[in-house]
Each structure stands twice: as C-alpha cells, then as structure tokens.
Amino acid sequence: MxxxxxxxxxxxxxxxxxxxxxxxxxxxxxxxxxxxxxxxxxxxxxxxxxxxxxxxxxxxxxxxxxxxxxxxxxxxxxxxxxxxxxxxxxxxxxxxxxxxxxxxxxxxxxxxxxxxxxxxxxxxxxxxxxxxxxxxxxxxxxxxxxxxxxxxxxxxxxxxxxxxxxxxxxxxxxxxxxxxxxxTEEREKADHKRNQDSGIKQPLLLLALFVLVITIDSGLMYQVINPAFGHLAGLASWYWAVPYIAALIAMRNLPSKIRRANALYVGMAMITAAFISFMILGRNALDYLIVDTLMLGACGIFDLFWWSILAEMLDFTDRPVRIFGLGLAANVLGVLAGDVLGRHLVSLKLSDAEVAVVALTIVSVTVAMLPILNRRLVMLLESHAYLMVFGSMSKPQQTAVIAQSPAHDPLTAREQEVLEVLLAGKSTREIAAELFISESTVKTHIRNIYSKYDVRSRAELISTVLKSQIEASS
Incomplete structure (x- = not known):
C-alpha cells in the first residue's frame, strides 16, 4: 500500500x-x-x-x-x-x-x-x-x-x-x-468561487446531443454488422478492440498544432467507408478485418473526441460528478437507441445489402450533423472560457475591455448595463432581477445589442466583445 x-x-x-x-x-x-x-x-x-x-x-x-x-x-x-x-x-x-x-x-x-x-x-x-x-x-x-x-x-x-x-x-x-x-480548503474555495456562476446548461445539452448522435451509430453497428460476422466469434471477441485502441493512441499523441476537429472529419470518413465496405465485401475473415478496422477506428476517434470535450467542461462547474454523469448518460441512451433501431432493421428480414443501405442512410444523416454541432459547441465553450477570465477582472478592467470593443452603433445607457451584466454570465431572468426590469424588456435590449454588434447569438457576442481583448492581455 x-x-x-x-x-x-x-x-x-x-x-x-x-x-x-x-x-x-x-x-x-x-x-x-x-x-x-x-x-x-x-x-x-x-x-x-x-x-x-x-x-x-x-x-x-x-x-x-x-x-x-x-x-x-x-x-x-x-x-x-x-x-x-x-x-x-x-x-x-x-x-x-x-x-x-x-x-x-x-x-x-x-x-x-x-x-x-x-x-x-x-x-x-x-x-x-x-x-x-x-x-x-x-x-x-x-x-x-x-x-x-x-x-x-x-x-x-x-x-x-x-x-x-x-x-x-x-x-x-x-x-x-x-x-x-x-x-486543500483554499483550492476548494478557489474552485467554487471560479465555477459557481459559470452555468453550462446550453453547451452540456449540445454535447449530449453530439454524443447521442455518435453513439446511435455505434449501437446500430453492434446490431447490424456484428451478427453478419457471427461465424467469426473467436476473432471478433478480441480483434474488434484493436483498431479502437489504435485510434485512441493516435488521437492521444496528436501534435498540438493539429486541430481536434480534423480528427472528427477523419472519423466521419471512416465510419461511412465501413458501411460501404460492408455492402460490397463478403463475409470472410479478411472482409471482417477491413470493416471492423474502419468502424472501430472511427468509434475510437469519436469516443475520445467527446470524452475530452466533456472533461474540459469540468472546469466550468463545481459539480463535476453531475456534469460527467449527464454526459455519459447521453452515451448510454445513444447505444440503446442504436440497439433498438438495429434490431428493428434486422427483424424486417431484409438482405444484408438492404440492411446496410438503410443503416448507411441513417449514419450519413447523423454524421452530417456532427460538424455543425461541433462548431456550435466550440463557440459555446470558448465563450464560457472568456466569461471566466472576464469575471476574474476588476470592475475598471472589465469596463476597459468593453470600451475597447465598441459596437457599430453606440449603445444606450440601459443597453450598456444589460451588456455588463450579460458578460458576468447571468441569464435573462437574472439580468431582469438585477436591473429591476421585465424579462421581455431584457430580451428587447439584448436583440438591440446583437444588432449593434452584428451578431446572432450570445456566444458570438461574448466572443466578439471579449476574445481579442482578453487574448491580447494574456
């Protein structure tokens, strides 16, 4: 011990x-x-x-x-x-x-x-x-x-x-x-102070959707592809994890200059190629090795991709167990959904080729969603990171940062107040309570602020106002 x-x-x-x-x-x-x-x-x-x-x-x-x-x-x-x-x-x-x-x-x-x-x-x-x-x-x-x-x-x-x-x-x-x-108690207090106002509901829900989409494909694979190679049970019992592990090792050792999103596109290409290979190849051991290598290699890339994003989110909360559990719950739901979907396809008594075509269609639709979800998720996480840095600044520093990122049209005094509270990470309801105005009035001010900064979302506004100034001062 x-x-x-x-x-x-x-x-x-x-x-x-x-x-x-x-x-x-x-x-x-x-x-x-x-x-x-x-x-x-x-x-x-x-x-x-x-x-x-x-x-x-x-x-x-x-x-x-x-x-x-x-x-x-x-x-x-x-x-x-x-x-x-x-x-x-x-x-x-x-x-x-x-x-x-x-x-x-x-x-x-x-x-x-x-x-x-x-x-x-x-x-x-x-x-x-x-x-x-x-x-x-x-x-x-x-x-x-x-x-x-x-x-x-x-x-x-x-x-x-x-x-x-x-x-x-x-x-x-x-x-x-x-x-x-x-x-130490100091570390706990520092973590709590830094995290308690950094709500991550929206990025967490988006990540859950991202994970759900990915793991539906995994569950579908288990029920559609694996049974077709049931006669190779001895080989399948261990080899399926080999390309998965190889992909994890490759992802783990990627040079920092390579963007993580590039790996996502590689995984998308591999999982699509796996289903196409399943349709055109036979069912011998070599065919299994090709299909499984493509499929499980993609799964390894996807799994580490979303695990690492979920791990980064832990800095935005003082309840890491709850956040991590919610993220992994989306994985379980996705696998279950994929299992049910795959079993239903198999029960239709279609040929292997027909099942593969239907499965490939589902995979193509879900995979096409991943880049869109990833871009949105990255923007949300970046905005929360900027808010954390902004929140650690003194009031004069915060005012200076906002002043150095002027809107295209000048903000009114009330819009300036709304912007400052918004950049403190407050929700629409919290802004209304702090400024003693209605939520509908807050929403009107926020729409006007979006228009004057030429942005379409809160995350984009935060990035526009804070990114260049915070990065320049760091």
Missing part, C-alpha cells in the same frame, strides 16, 4: 478506474462475459441488457446529487465497486431471479463509479492533460477487456467473470489509496 501511495495519483486513478471500466465493458454494458453466461443457458439477452443499461443510466444521473466532495467521491467509488462484486456472486450459480437483481444493483453502482470519475479527472488532471488522461483510461480498460473476453469465449464464461471481478477488487484497492482528501 505504501508503494501504491507513492505513485502518481493520476496513474493510480487511471489504473483503478480502467480495471473497473473493463468489468463494465465485459459484463454490465453489453459485455461478452454476460453474453456468454446467458448464452450458455439459452437465455434471451436483450431484456437483461436493457435492464442493466437502464440501471447504469440511473446511476449516472443520480450520483451527482450526493457526491460533492473528494472524501465522499472515494467512499462512494469504493462502496459501489464492492456492491458490484457482491451483486455478481449469483452468476457463479445457475439462473435465478437473483441474476436480475444482481444486474440492477451492479448496473446502478457502476453508473455511480463512472460519474464519480469526473471528480477525479478534474481534481488530478490539468485541463491541458485531460485528453491524455481520458485516452489512458479508455486504452487500459480496452486492453483488460480484451483479455477478459478472450477468457470468457475460449475457456469459460464463469472464469471470465471471476477475472473481471478480480479487476474490480484491485480497482477498489487502488481507488482507496488515492490521496484525494489532501486537497
């Missing part, structure tokens, strides 16, 4: 969470271990998977309401991991109602662990390092999951479950060894 505590807290958290995430990927979240266990008894998997994912979703959404401090984070994570290990004990015996109970408990508890990871990410990784921190967890967990799946498919599903639960126990030890309680 002494040696563990001497290691880097970021490394300890990455390894501990990776071991637990590997358990989620191999069991709770459409995992091969769960598939193998249910299949060995001839049990239909869909109901179990939906129940597990619904419980996981509930854990992601509710955990943020009671996890609000470093000490609580560690206790909740360790207790939830222990619950998962205990709840899965019935799976070592024959099928019984306890299997459903165990899935519900482990699904909910695993959601709490994943959401709580958001707190560790904010606490232990600087903003500039969070993409790498997310990549490390996704890579390590995928490698551990490959090993677990291989055991479940080629040796025994029960042995695979035992291996994944051993990872859970080791993850508990590592998380308990984290020195998260050493965070």
């Amino acid at each position: 002494v040696r563990i505590k001497a290691a880097s807290p970021r490394l300890i958290s990455a390894m501990g969470c990776s071991l637990f995430f590997a358990y989620i990927l191999s069991f709770v979240f459409e995992g091969q271990v769960l598939y193998s266990l249910l299949g060995s008894f001839g049990i239909e998997t869909f109901m179990y998977l939906v129940i597990a994912m619904a419980a996981h979703l509930l854990g992601l959404l509710s955990c943020g309401f009671f996890v609000k401090s470093p000490g609580v984070v560690r206790h909740v994570m360790v207790a939830s991991m222990g619950l998962c290990a205990a709840a899965n004990a019935p799976f070592f015996f024959g099928p019984s109602p306890l299997w459903l109970v165990g899935l519900i408990v482990s699904g909910y508890a695993s959601g709490c662990v994943v959401a709580s990871f958001g707190y560790l990410l904010k606490l232990l990784a600087p903003k500039c390092e969070r993409l790498k921190a997310c990549a490390d967890v996704l890579i390590y967990s995928s490698v551990a999951m490959i090993a677990t799946n291989a055991v479940a498919v080629n040796i025994s599903a029960t042995f695979g479950l035992a291996l994944s639960l051993a990872g859970v126990v080791l993850g508990m030890v590592l998380i308990w060894a984290l020195p998260v309680q050493s965070m």
Whole structure:
C-alpha cells in the first residue's frame, strides 16, 4: 500500500478506474462475459441488457446529487465497486431471479463509479492533460477487456467473470489509496468561487446531443454488422478492440498544432467507408478485418473526441460528478437507441445489402450533423472560457475591455448595463432581477445589442466583445 501511495495519483486513478471500466465493458454494458453466461443457458439477452443499461443510466444521473466532495467521491467509488462484486456472486450459480437483481444493483453502482470519475479527472488532471488522461483510461480498460473476453469465449464464461471481478477488487484497492482528501480548503474555495456562476446548461445539452448522435451509430453497428460476422466469434471477441485502441493512441499523441476537429472529419470518413465496405465485401475473415478496422477506428476517434470535450467542461462547474454523469448518460441512451433501431432493421428480414443501405442512410444523416454541432459547441465553450477570465477582472478592467470593443452603433445607457451584466454570465431572468426590469424588456435590449454588434447569438457576442481583448492581455 505504501508503494501504491507513492505513485502518481493520476496513474493510480487511471489504473483503478480502467480495471473497473473493463468489468463494465465485459459484463454490465453489453459485455461478452454476460453474453456468454446467458448464452450458455439459452437465455434471451436483450431484456437483461436493457435492464442493466437502464440501471447504469440511473446511476449516472443520480450520483451527482450526493457526491460533492473528494472524501465522499472515494467512499462512494469504493462502496459501489464492492456492491458490484457482491451483486455478481449469483452468476457463479445457475439462473435465478437473483441474476436480475444482481444486474440492477451492479448496473446502478457502476453508473455511480463512472460519474464519480469526473471528480477525479478534474481534481488530478490539468485541463491541458485531460485528453491524455481520458485516452489512458479508455486504452487500459480496452486492453483488460480484451483479455477478459478472450477468457470468457475460449475457456469459460464463469472464469471470465471471476477475472473481471478480480479487476474490480484491485480497482477498489487502488481507488482507496488515492490521496484525494489532501486537497486543500483554499483550492476548494478557489474552485467554487471560479465555477459557481459559470452555468453550462446550453453547451452540456449540445454535447449530449453530439454524443447521442455518435453513439446511435455505434449501437446500430453492434446490431447490424456484428451478427453478419457471427461465424467469426473467436476473432471478433478480441480483434474488434484493436483498431479502437489504435485510434485512441493516435488521437492521444496528436501534435498540438493539429486541430481536434480534423480528427472528427477523419472519423466521419471512416465510419461511412465501413458501411460501404460492408455492402460490397463478403463475409470472410479478411472482409471482417477491413470493416471492423474502419468502424472501430472511427468509434475510437469519436469516443475520445467527446470524452475530452466533456472533461474540459469540468472546469466550468463545481459539480463535476453531475456534469460527467449527464454526459455519459447521453452515451448510454445513444447505444440503446442504436440497439433498438438495429434490431428493428434486422427483424424486417431484409438482405444484408438492404440492411446496410438503410443503416448507411441513417449514419450519413447523423454524421452530417456532427460538424455543425461541433462548431456550435466550440463557440459555446470558448465563450464560457472568456466569461471566466472576464469575471476574474476588476470592475475598471472589465469596463476597459468593453470600451475597447465598441459596437457599430453606440449603445444606450440601459443597453450598456444589460451588456455588463450579460458578460458576468447571468441569464435573462437574472439580468431582469438585477436591473429591476421585465424579462421581455431584457430580451428587447439584448436583440438591440446583437444588432449593434452584428451578431446572432450570445456566444458570438461574448466572443466578439471579449476574445481579442482578453487574448491580447494574456
């Protein structure tokens, strides 16, 4: 334990969470271990998977309401991991109602662990390092999951479950060894002061839509493409994660001068090429390698893309567990939606080519939305970053910044007041309350301000007024 505590807290958290995430990927979240266990008894998997994912979703959404401090984070994570290990004990015996109970408990508890990871990410990784921190967890967990799946498919599903639960126990030890309680009161106060007025509802909702669109395609893939290569179960049980991991490694080590959005376009091209390849190629091992490499490579790019954006959002809030849980909940909903959509397509008894055409159409429509969503999301995040810097300035400095970005037409005295409060990050309702005017009057003033600055949104206004001055002074 002494040696563990001497290691880097970021490394300890990455390894501990990776071991637990590997358990989620191999069991709770459409995992091969769960598939193998249910299949060995001839049990239909869909109901179990939906129940597990619904419980996981509930854990992601509710955990943020009671996890609000470093000490609580560690206790909740360790207790939830222990619950998962205990709840899965019935799976070592024959099928019984306890299997459903165990899935519900482990699904909910695993959601709490994943959401709580958001707190560790904010606490232990600087903003500039969070993409790498997310990549490390996704890579390590995928490698551990490959090993677990291989055991479940080629040796025994029960042995695979035992291996994944051993990872859970080791993850508990590592998380308990984290020195998260050493965070000083000054740091907590500084974080709270900096974050408490930085509402991120709009960018978070936009990111949730972004994640939903991406993961619908992933769920569709599982139900449309994977069954077509069912005769290659041995190869598919481990190779599917290889291009995924390779894409994560490539994204993790991208030179800083390469824009993250460029990777998004590469992923879009790969996922489209995967479905086209699925339509024109056969169903042998080489064809599977081509389709899977394109598909899972794209998934790796997309996953790290939105994970890193979600991680950056943690600086804008003093409730990182709630924010992280909401972002990951969109992922679960997207996978469920894609699963249902894919199952419906398969149930229509169409040929592989016809199913692929329909799936490709859906993918093309959803993928086309990504650049638009990304541009809007980037603008919103930039505007919040500028607001945080602006809020840390003194009143004279704020006045000087606004004065150096004049509107095309002079603002009235009241419009100037509205602009100053707006740049403090206040909502329309809060502006109305502070200036003792109605919300409709505030909206009228804001429309006039937009017109005089020749902008069409609050984010664009913030960027226009603050960007050049803040960047020049930094």
